[in-house]
Amino acid sequence: MNYILKSIPDRTVKPRTSGFTMAMDKGLSLREVEDFIEVSGDFIDIVKFGWATSYVTKRLKEKIELYRSAGIPVYFGGTLFEAFLVRDQLDDYRRLLDTYELTFAEVSDGSITLDHEKKCEYIRMLAKQVTVLSEVGSKDAAKIIPPYKWIEQMQKELDAGAWKVIGEAREGGTVGLFRDSGEVRQGLVEEILTKIPEDRIIWEAPQKEQQVWFIKLLGANVNLGNIAPNEFISLETLRLGLRGDTFDHFLNLGV
Amino acid sequence: MNYILKSIPDRTVKPRTSGFTMAMDKGLSLREVEDFIEVSGDFIDIVKFGWATSYVTKRLKEKIELYRSAGIPVYFGGTLFEAFLVRDQLDDYRRLLDTYELTFAEVSDGSITLDHEKKCEYIRMLAKQVTVLSEVGSKDAAKIIPPYKWIEQMQKELDAGAWKVIGEAREGGTVGLFRDSGEVRQGLVEEILTKIPEDRIIWEAPQKEQQVWFIKLLGANVNLGNIAPNEFISLETLRLGLRGDTFDHFLNLGV
Amino acid sequence: MNYILKSIPDRTVKPRTSGFTMAMDKGLSLREVEDFIEVSGDFIDIVKFGWATSYVTKRLKEKIELYRSAGIPVYFGGTLFEAFLVRDQLDDYRRLLDTYELTFAEVSDGSITLDHEKKCEYIRMLAKQVTVLSEVGSKDAAKIIPPYKWIEQMQKELDAGAWKVIGEAREGGTVGLFRDSGEVRQGLVEEILTKIPEDRIIWEAPQKEQQVWFIKLLGANVNLGNIAPNEFISLETLRLGLRGDTFDHFLNLGV
Numbered sequence: 039m040n041y042i043l044k045s046i047p048d049r050t051v052k053p054r055t056s057g058f059t060m061a062m063d064k065g066l067s068l069r070e071v072e073d074f075i076e077v078s079g080d081f082i083d084i085v086k087f088g089w090a091t092s093y094v095t096k097r098l099k100e101k102i103e104l105y106r107s108a109g110i111p112v113y114f115g116g117t118l119f120e121a122f123l124v125r126d127q128l129d130d131y132r133r134l135l136d137t138y139e140l141t142f143a144e145v146s147d148g149s150i151t152l153d154h155e156k157k158c159e160y161i162r163m164l165a166k167q168v169t170v171l172s173e174v175g176s177k178d179a180a181k182i183i184p185p186y187k188w189i190e191q192m193q194k195e196l197d198a199g200a201w202k203v204i205g206e207a208r209e210g211g212t213v214g215l216f217r218d219s220g221e222v223r224q225g226l227v228e229e230i231l232t233k234i235p236e237d238r239i240i241w242e243a244p245q246k247e248q249q250v251w252f253i254k255l256l257g258a259n260v261n262l263g264n265i266a267p268n269e270f271i272s273l274e275t276l277r278l279g280l281r282g283d284t285f286d287h288f289l290n291l292g293v
Numbered sequence: 294m295n296y297i298l299k300s301i302p303d304r305t306v307k308p309r310t311s312g313f314t315m316a317m318d319k320g321l322s323l324r325e326v327e328d329f330i331e332v333s334g335d336f337i338d339i340v341k342f343g344w345a346t347s348y349v350t351k352r353l354k355e356k357i358e359l360y361r362s363a364g365i366p367v368y369f370g371g372t373l374f375e376a377f378l379v380r381d382q383l384d385d386y387r388r389l390l391d392t393y394e395l396t397f398a399e400v401s402d403g404s405i406t407l408d409h410e411k412k413c414e415y416i417r418m419l420a421k422q423v424t425v426l427s428e429v430g431s432k433d434a435a436k437i438i439p440p441y442k443w444i445e446q447m448q449k450e451l452d453a454g455a456w457k458v459i460g461e462a463r464e465g466g467t468v469g470l471f472r473d474s475g476e477v478r479q480g481l482v483e484e485i486l487t488k489i490p491e492d493r494i495i496w497e498a499p500q501k502e503q504q505v506w507f508i509k510l511l512g513a514n515v516n517l518g519n520i521a522p523n524e525f526i527s528l529e530t531l532r533l534g535l536r537g538d539t540f541d542h543f544l545n546l547g548v
Numbered sequence: 549m550n551y552i553l554k555s556i557p558d559r560t561v562k563p564r565t566s567g568f569t570m571a572m573d574k575g576l577s578l579r580e581v582e583d584f585i586e587v588s589g590d591f592i593d594i595v596k597f598g599w600a601t602s603y604v605t606k607r608l609k610e611k612i613e614l615y616r617s618a619g620i621p622v623y624f625g626g627t628l629f630e631a632f633l634v635r636d637q638l639d640d641y642r643r644l645l646d647t648y649e650l651t652f653a654e655v656s657d658g659s660i661t662l663d664h665e666k667k668c669e670y671i672r673m674l675a676k677q678v679t680v681l682s683e684v685g686s687k688d689a690a691k692i693i694p695p696y697k698w699i700e701q702m703q704k705e706l707d708a709g710a711w712k713v714i715g716e717a718r719e720g721g722t723v724g725l726f727r728d729s730g731e732v733r734q735g736l737v738e739e740i741l742t743k744i745p746e747d748r749i750i751w752e753a754p755q756k757e758q759q760v761w762f763i764k765l766l767g768a769n770v771n772l773g774n775i776a777p778n779e780f781i782s783l784e785t786l787r788l789g790l791r792g793d794t795f796d797h798f799l800n801l802g803v
Contacts (some may be wrong), residue, residue, distance in 0.1 A: 271575030
C-alpha cells in the first residue's frame with residue numbers, strides 16, 4: 039500500500055482460500071497480460087480463459103506461461119469441457135489439460151443437459167488429474183433452478199471432489215445467481231449460505247453493484263469470480279471500503 | 294486452432310467475401326493496434342476508423358501502414374465523407390484518399406439529407422477511385438426508413454458500383470437495423486434478405502445479442518460490422534458454436 | 549489535425565481554463581498511460597486517479613511522473629480526501645500531497661456528511677498548499693440536493709478558494725447531475741448557470757449522451773470531467789461537430 043490509512047479491513051494474502059478473486063480473460067494479448075499482472079498481480083488468484091476462447095487464442099502456451107511465472111494458475115472455461123464432452127471427446131480433453139500442464143479444470147453444465155450423477159462422476163474423474171472447480175447454474179435465463187437444488191448440487195459436487203463450487207453468472211451477470219436485470223437473487227444466495235460453507239463458493243459477480251452486494255453481505259474477503267481485468271483495482275478498493283459504495287459499510291462496522 | 298474439436302462449422306478464410314468482419318477502431322494507439330492484430334489478425338477483414346476520428350488521430354500514416362502490413366485495409370467512416378460533402382469539399386476528400394493511399398471508402402448519408410440519386414452519383418464517382426462501401430440507414434433514431442425503401446436504396450447503390458452495402462447501427466447498436474433497446478428489427482432484415490444477396494450486405498451488429506441473432510439466422514459466415522476490437526475473440530467463438538449463446542445452434546444443425 | 553475541414557469550431561489550447569477535459573484513470577498500467585498520452589495527450593488537461601485507487605496503485609510515483617512529464621497534472625479523487633478526513637488523518641493527507649509533489653487536490657463530501665462551513669474551511673486550508681478542485685453533489689442517488697443549495701455551495705466553495713467546482717456524476721453518470729437513468733437534471737444545470745460562471749464549473753459527464761447534451765448547451769469548449777481514457781477521441785470529435793450526434797449542431801449555428 040502506498041500510504042497508511044487506519045481502520046482498513048484485513049485482506050487475506052496469496053495463496054488465498056478466501057478473499058479469492060477469479061479473473062475472466064476473454065482475449066488479452068501477451069502485452070495486456072503483462073500490464074494486468076503489473077497493475078493487479080497481488081489480487082489475481084486465478085485466471086479463467088472464458089468459455090472456449092482458448093480454441094482461437096494465439097500463442098496460448100506463452101500466455102499460460104506468462105501468468106504461471108507470476109504465480110497465477112490458469113484454467114479453461116467450463117464451456118470448453120462441455121464442448122469436448124458433447125462431442126464424445128472427453129479423453130482428448132484430458133490430454134489437452136496435460137499438454138498445457140494445467141493444474142485446474144472446470145466441470146459445468148451451463149450449456150448442456152447433464153445427469154447430475156454423471157456430472158459428479160466427471161468431477162471425481164478429473165479430480166484425480168487436476169484441482170476441480172465445478173459450476174452450478176444454467177447460462178439459459180429461462181432455466182430457473184430452485185434453491186434447494188442449487189444446494190443439493192453444490193454439496194454433491196463438493197463431495198465428489200470439487201475444490202470449490204462456482205455460482206454461474208456469465209460474463210454479463212444476468213443469469214444464474216442474478217435476474218435479467220442483474221439484480222441478485224438474494225433469497226437464493228442466503229439459502230445457499232445456510233448449508234454450504236462460504237469459503238467453498240466462488241460467486242461470479244461481474245457487475246459492480248453485484249460485487250458491492252456480496253462484500254456487504256460477506257465482508258472484504260468474499261470469493262468473487264468473472265471479474266474483468268480492468269475492474270480489479272476497483273474491486274480491491276470496494277473490498278477495502280475505499281470506494282463510495284462500501285465506504286460507510288466498514289466504518290459503521292468499526293473495522 | 295490450438296486443438297481439434299469435431300463438428301465445428303467451416304469458416305471462410307482471407308481474403309473473405311462472406312464471413313467477413315469489419316472492426317470499428319475509434320482511437321487505438323499504435324501499440325494497441327499491434328496487440329489487436331496479434332490476437333485477432335486472422336479474423337479482421339477490414340478496419341473502419343470510426344466517423345471522423347481520423348481528423349484527430351496521431352501518427353495516422355503509421356497507423357494505416359501498421360494495419361496494411363498485416364494485410365488489413367483501412368477506411369474512414371462515412372461521417373467523414375459527409376463532413377467533406379456538406380462543406381463542398383468533395384475534391385479535397387478525394388485527394389485525401391489518395392494522400393493516405395486508401396483503397397476503400399464509405400459513402401453514407403447517416404447525418405445529412407441527401408437526394409438518393411445524388412448519393413448514387415457519388416458512389417459511381419468514388420468507385421472509379423476506390424472500392425466503395427455504401428451505408429443505408431439513419432443515425433437518427435427518429436428517422437424510420439420502411440423496408441421497401443431500404444431494399445430500393447441498397448439495390449440502387451449496388452447497381453451504382455458499391456462493393457457491399459452496410460446496414461447502419463452506429464457504435465452502440467440502437468438505430469437503423471435495431472430498435473432503441475438494441476433489439477433487431479427482424480421483419481426489416483428478413484424482408485431485405487428476400488431481395489438483396491446476403492453476401493453483398495454487412496450488418497453492423499456491435500452488441501453480442503445482435504451478433505448471435507445474425508449468426509443463428511445466417512450462419513457462421515455472416516458478414517458483420519462495427520465490432521469492437523476486444524470483442525473479436527468472442528465473436529469468433531460465437532461463429533464457431535463455442536460460446537453458450539450459439540453452442541446448441543450448430544450442434545442441433547448437426548454441423 | 550490531419551487535414552483541413554472548413555467551419556470547425558475553434559478549440560482552446562493548453563493550458564486551458566475552458567474547453568477543459570478531466571480524465572478518470574481507474575487503474576491504467578504505465579504502458580497504458582503512455583498510449584493514452586500518445587493518442588489523446590493534446591486533449592487531457594488533468595487526470596484524476598479515481599476515488600482511492602491510488603492506495604493500491606503500483607509504481608505510483610512513476611505513474612504520476614509519466615503524466616507530469618507530458619505536462620499533465622494528476623490529483624487524487626475526493627473519496628481519498630474523505631477517507632483521510634473521516635479517520636482524523638487530515639495532516640497525513642496533507643503530507644501525502646507533498647510526498648507525491650501534487651499541485652492539485654479535491655475536496656468533496658460525496659460519501660460523508662460534512663458541515664458545509666467545515667468543508668469551506670478545508671478548501672481554504674488546502675488552497676494554501678495546492679490548487680483546489682471542490683466537488684458538489686452526493687454519490688448517494690437517494691440524496692437529492694435542490695438547485696438553490698447546489699448554487700449556494702458552489703458559490704461558497706469558490707469564495708473559499710476553489711479554483712473550479714465539479715458537478716458530481718461518479719464513474720457511471722447516474723447520480724448528482726443526472727438521474728438514475730443517466731438523463732441530465734436539466735433544470736438543475738440551467739439554474740446553476742444563471743449564477744455560477746460557466747468556466748468555473750467542471751461537469752462530470754461520463755456517458756456520451758451527457759457529453760452531447762452539454763456540448764449542445766454550452767459549445768465546443770465546455771469543461772467536462774470523468775471522461776474514460778478510451779473515450780477521449782470520441783469526445784474531441786463531438787466537440788468539433790465531427791460525430792453524428794453534434795454534426796448538425798455546429799453546421800446549423802454556421803460556425
